[in-house]
Amino acid sequence: xxxxxxxxxxxxxxxxxxxxxxxxxxxxxxxxxxxxxxxxxxxxxxxxxxxxxxxxxxxxxxxxxxxxxxxxxxxxxxxxxxxxxxxxxxxxxxxxxxxxxxxxxxxxxxxxxxxxxxxxxxxxxxxxxxxxxxxxxxxxxxxxxxxxxxxxxxxxxxxxxxxxxxxxxxxxxxxxxxxxxxxxxxxxxxxxxxxxxxxxxxxxxxxxxxxxxxxxxxxxxxxxxxxxxxxxxxxxxxxxxxxxxxxxxxxxxxxxxxxxxxxxxxxxxxxxxxxxxxxxxxxxxxxxxxxxxxxxxxxxxxxxxxxxxxxxxxxxxxxxxxxxxxxxxxxxxxxxxxxxxxxxxxxxxxxxxxxxxxxxxxxxxxxxxxxxxxxxxxxxxxxxxxxxxxxxxxxxxxxxxxxxxxxxxxxxxxxxxxxxxxxxxxxxxxxx
Amino acid sequence: xxxxxxxxxxxxxxxxxxxxxxxxxxxxxxxxxxxxxxxxxxxxxxxxxxxxxxxxxxxxxxxxxxxxxxxxxxxxxxxxxxxxxxxxxxxxxxxxxxxxxxxxxxxxxxxxxxxxxxxxxxxxxxxxxxxxxxxxxxxxxxxxxxxxxxxxxxxxxxxxxxxxxxxxxxxxxxxxxxxxxxxxxxxxxxxxxxxxxxxxxxxxxxxxxxxxxxxxxxxxxxxxxxxxxxxxxxxxxxxxxxxxxxxxxxxxxxxxxxxxxxxxxxxxxxxxxxxxxxxxxxxxxxxxxxxxxxxxxxxxxxxxxxxxxxxxxxxxxxxxxxxxxxxxxxxxxxxxxxxxxxxxxxxxxxxxxxxxxxxxxxxxxxxxxxxxxxxxxxxxxxxxxxxxxxxxxxxxxxxxxxxxxxxxxxxxxxxxxxxxxxxxxxxxxxxxxxxxxxxxxxxxxxxxxxxxxxxxxxxxxxxxxxxxxxxxxxxxxxxxxxxxxxxxxxxxxxxxxxxxxxxxxxxxxxxxxxxxxxxxxxxxxxxxxxxxxxxxxxxxxxxxxxxxxxxxxxxxxxx
Ligand code: SF4
Ligand SMILES: [Zn+2]
Numbered sequence: 001x002x003x004x005x006x007x008x009x010x011x012x013x014x015x016x017x018x019x020x021x022x023x024x025x026x027x028x029x030x031x032x033x034x035x036x037x038x039x040x041x042x043x044x045x046x047x048x049x050x051x052x053x054x055x056x057x058x059x060x061x062x063x064x065x066x067x068x069x070x071x072x073x074x075x076x077x078x079x080x081x082x083x084x085x086x087x088x089x090x091x092x093x094x095x096x097x098x099x100x101x102x103x104x105x106x107x108x109x110x111x112x113x114x115x116x117x118x119x120x121x122x123x124x125x126x127x128x129x130x131x132x133x134x135x136x137x138x139x140x141x142x143x144x145x146x147x148x149x150x151x152x153x154x155x156x157x158x159x160x161x162x163x164x165x166x167x168x169x170x171x172x173x174x175x176x177x178x179x180x181x182x183x184x185x186x187x188x189x190x191x192x193x194x195x196x197x198x199x200x201x202x203x204x205x206x207x208x209x210x211x212x213x214x215x216x217x218x219x220x221x222x223x224x225x226x227x228x229x230x231x232x233x234x235x236x237x238x239x240x241x242x243x244x245x246x247x248x249x250x251x252x253x254x255x256x257x258x259x260x261x262x263x264x265x266x267x268x269x270x271x272x273x274x275x276x277x278x279x280x281x282x283x284x285x286x287x288x289x290x291x292x293x294x295x296x297x298x299x300x301x302x303x304x305x306x307x308x309x310x311x312x313x314x315x316x317x318x319x320x321x322x323x324x325x326x327x328x329x330x331x332x333x334x335x336x337x338x339x340x341x342x343x344x345x346x347x348x349x350x351x352x353x354x355x356x357x358x359x360x361x362x363x364x365x366x367x368x369x370x371x372x373x374x375x376x377x378x379x380x381x382x383x384x385x386x387x388x389x390x391x392x393x394x395x396x397x398x399x400x401x402x403x404x405x406x407x408x409x410x411x412x413x414x415x416x417x418x419x420x421x422x423x424x425x426x427x428x429x430x431x432x
Numbered sequence: 433x434x435x436x437x438x439x440x441x442x443x444x445x446x447x448x449x450x451x452x453x454x455x456x457x458x459x460x461x462x463x464x465x466x467x468x469x470x471x472x473x474x475x476x477x478x479x480x481x482x483x484x485x486x487x488x489x490x491x492x493x494x495x496x497x498x499x500x501x502x503x504x505x506x507x508x509x510x511x512x513x514x515x516x517x518x519x520x521x522x523x524x525x526x527x528x529x530x531x532x533x534x535x536x537x538x539x540x541x542x543x544x545x546x547x548x549x550x551x552x553x554x555x556x557x558x559x560x561x562x563x564x565x566x567x568x569x570x571x572x573x574x575x576x577x578x579x580x581x582x583x584x585x586x587x588x589x590x591x592x593x594x595x596x597x598x599x600x601x602x603x604x605x606x607x608x609x610x611x612x613x614x615x616x617x618x619x620x621x622x623x624x625x626x627x628x629x630x631x632x633x634x635x636x637x638x639x640x641x642x643x644x645x646x647x648x649x650x651x652x653x654x655x656x657x658x659x660x661x662x663x664x665x666x667x668x669x670x671x672x673x674x675x676x677x678x679x680x681x682x683x684x685x686x687x688x689x690x691x692x693x694x695x696x697x698x699x700x701x702x703x704x705x706x707x708x709x710x711x712x713x714x715x716x717x718x719x720x721x722x723x724x725x726x727x728x729x730x731x732x733x734x735x736x737x738x739x740x741x742x743x744x745x746x747x748x749x750x751x752x753x754x755x756x757x758x759x760x761x762x763x764x765x766x767x768x769x770x771x772x773x774x775x776x777x778x779x780x781x782x783x784x785x786x787x788x789x790x791x792x793x794x795x796x797x798x799x800x801x802x803x804x805x806x807x808x809x810x811x812x813x814x815x816x817x818x819x820x821x822x823x824x825x826x827x828x829x830x831x832x833x834x835x836x837x838x839x840x841x842x843x844x845x846x847x848x849x850x851x852x853x854x855x856x857x858x859x860x861x862x863x864x865x866x867x868x869x870x871x872x873x874x875x876x877x878x879x880x881x882x883x884x885x886x887x888x889x890x891x892x893x894x895x896x897x898x899x900x901x902x903x904x905x906x907x908x909x910x911x912x913x914x915x916x917x918x919x920x921x922x923x924x925x926x927x928x929x930x931x932x933x934x935x936x937x938x939x940x941x942x943x944x945x946x947x948x949x950x951x952x953x954x955x956x957x958x959x960x961x962x963x964x965x966x967x968x969x970x971x972x973x974x975x976x977x978x979x980x981x982x983x984x985x986x987x988x989x990x991x
């Protein structure tokens with residue numbers, strides 16, 4: 001088995017075990033990956049579609065470009081330095097990277113007086129705003145795996161975002177406290193056309209499915225919360241769901257010993273989705289008056305959880321903070337990538353996307369630098385493109401998992417000539 | 433390069449030096465006896481009339497890891513009132529209750545502190561703790577790995593496994609999390625809360641494991657001792673904040689059966705139930721017990737008035753306290769069958785009866801405990817108050833008339849319940865140096881810190897003697913870290929990155945990993961190897977390096 005600290009030959013064929021997959025926020029670290037002589041990688045243990053695709057990638061280029069023309073790395077860095085040096089208010093966005101990359105982002109942001117935001121800023125903020133408003137009571141994956149008896153999934157099927165969630169955390173064959181995991185109950189509340197097949201227990205017990213449009217979840221959750229609070233509910237139906245069914249759900253939640261209410265903020269894509277999350281938090285809060293219950297905000301994809309954690313410890317604020325003054329300041333609504341671009345508030349953008357070649361920079365007319373995955377499927381050519389090593393494939397790193405309590409090492413799986421994001425950003429910073 | 437610090441008045445309790453005028457020589461970051469023959473002095477500081485001490489050490493301060501970062505993230509309003517600007521030497525950040533890592537390092541150094549120890553390093557979260565501490569400049573750091581509610585350990589205890597096996601596990605945890613001590617928080621209680629128990633007294637049974645906190649304390653204090661770890665088991669007892677918990681605390685002192693133990697933020701565990709409001713000071717009984725039990729040390733966890741945030745591994749008690757949150761929000765977490773956490777912002781008010789009495793209880797404990805080698809100056813940052821209030825706290829201890837002035841401003845009912853203004857004692861500079869330097873270094877097991885003897889790391893703080901002790905301790909003239917001048921006139925003039933102190937007790941790795949591997953593979957969501965934080969990860973980026981402090985070597989089984 002290969003481990004971080006061991007010197008490893010990255011060019012010869014072999015199988016690497018205990019590989020951490022950063023393709024989604026679950027950060028499964030039980031993959032085995034085969035390395036072929038030409039550097040190609042293949043997941044041979046615990047493949048999921050997303051993971052397989054992530055590790056399959058072979059760089060189409062390792063060469064930087066200036067205005068679409070091949071350029072050497074030093075020239076591209078020099079040009080990027082010039083752009084950032086001349087910008088009044090640059091934006092560092094995307095931030096699809098690991099912790100080492102984020103440390104470099106924070107250094108460069110301060111040096112260049114930049115504002116930062118993440119490509120998942122919009123969905124992450126739905127959670128962070130609730131956390132900053134009321135706080136919450138939540139749990140982590142290993143607790144779920146060993147304790148959950150009733151899983152309430154709100155507004156998503158989870159698996160469209162986190163493929164192996166049920167396999168790893170719900171239908172695991174053994175749990176620590178003598179529970180027969182196949183007797184776990186699953187309820188889907190809200191969403192349409194979900195893939196609820198993963199909620200079917202190994203014994204064949206079907207999950208309860210209460211569909212509605214996600215945009216109506218604030219009302220539906222509001223009613224569920226009111227029932228739990230013992231308030232009189234006059235309506236018999238809300239958003240197409242029978243109030244009697246919600247009352248039954250409330251009873252099941254109260255009877256459960258360790259219920260878990262899971263959601264993924266990116267699926268709650270409607271205005272004021274925080275209200276839905278706020279209601280989930282209220283439901284969990286009420287349940288804990290008598291029994292145990294926890295929220296499970298699922299996120300962490302594209303390094304969003306690692307990014308806001310790093311930004312918080314270095315600056316005091318999660319992303320959507322700015323160094324345009326001599327001190328960090330935080331404006332969760334104002335410092336949003338879309339808004340800054342739409343209002344013409346920034347005059348240069350650096351887009352960082354190292355994990356997923358499909359996560360592209362927003363269209364903009366300002367000076368733009370793209371640093372990231374060598375195979376980014378760019379539709380328009382940026383002023384500068386610098387391909388960098390993908391953390392977990394071409395460079396080692398550290399990433400935060402969805403539940404934020406666990407940070408895992410990412411391995412370097414093959415040799416590369418690509419620089420790391422840290423190399424590139426530090427070089428730019430040094431030139432400013 | 434030889435530095436000479438000339439003619440300062442030195443307080444170095446590790447060598448019984450109490451205000452003696454001396455010269456100190458520093459070469460290559462260490463204190464040396466004198467120049468070599470013909471060796472020139474490259475730099476001399478005239479310290480005549482100045483007070484010279486080793487750099488101060490905060491032996492219990494929440495500066496890195498999940499719950500601290502939750503506190504940072506959830507309190508933007510608290511940061512906004514204390515922005516710290518970019519300077520020639522320092523990067524920007526923010527201060528107050530849960531400062532950014534950069535600001536934390538600068539502000540500690542600016543007060544003459546050169547080390548701080550994170551007391552609640554969750555092993556499963558150790559990587560994050562170290563990442564944050566590595567981004568904390570200038571000061572040295574280290575962590576106490578928090579166990580005692582982790583299911584692996586509770587399973588061992590419930591299965592009545594041999595003490596040797598427990599010792600191996602404790603040692604494994606220390607290696608895996610790069611720790612220098614072991615802490616237990618609400619022994620067994622964090623786990624019990626996951627089974628919906630809302631309180632767990634010292635001799636109460638954990639609903640699932642059928643073991644008591646007493647058994648947890650006994651096994652862990654013994655393990656730490658038998659492994660030769662210098663820092664005694666660091667205990668945050670059961671029933672934090674509960675009126676009447678003084679009884680639990682007194683019993684806890686006996687529960688370790690003579691093994692060394694450190695009771696942390698003891699102020700929060702020293703409450704009686706007397707008086708109309710059924711809340712009273714247990715300080716006298718606690719101090720008396722501390723005076724008697726030589727195997728027990730404590731830090732106070734003083735509260736000071738104002739806005740702060742409480743961040744603790746004790747999710748059971750934090751959940752109970754969440755209704756007192758100000759502003760009204762809290763984060764409560766169960767974490768990875770390993771631990772938990774609770775973050776609750778809090779505002780202590782001098783006109784609030786309970787808060788005012790808490791303030792007085794903390795000071796009573798400081799003043800009634802006789803041996804300054806066994807009582808330590810903390811606010812349990814940020815739980816009682818942010819660490820930046822230490823100079824104020826020192827003034828309260830050293831200046832009776834100031835203390836009494838403050839006391840008379842408190843809630844009147846609280847005044848009536850406290851004996852504080854009848855206590856004459858004033859701490860001396862020598863005693864302050866014991867509490868914040870020599871004693872702290874000895875307690876944590878830092879053999880080359882906290883003193884000014886030959887061979888010590890040159891962490892040195894120089895103050896201008898000033899009867900206003902708050903002003904004096906807030907703004908040292910000079911602070912040297914590993915021989916480099918990092919602070920002048922209370923401001924950072926050079927940024928260094930400090931080291932991470934650890935101990936590495938001997939143990940049978942193969943034996944314990946057989947069981948651990950099975951446990952991880954069956955129940956956990958991560959690979960056992962990934963649980964381990966390597967020294968390379970800590971030195972990555974050049975922000976820190978691991979120092980392995982001496983561990984006395986495994987002792988024979990004691991019983
Ligand atoms: S579920 Fe997510 S982390 Fe796990 S293997 Fe699939 S993509 Fe990777
Ligand atoms: Zn503490």
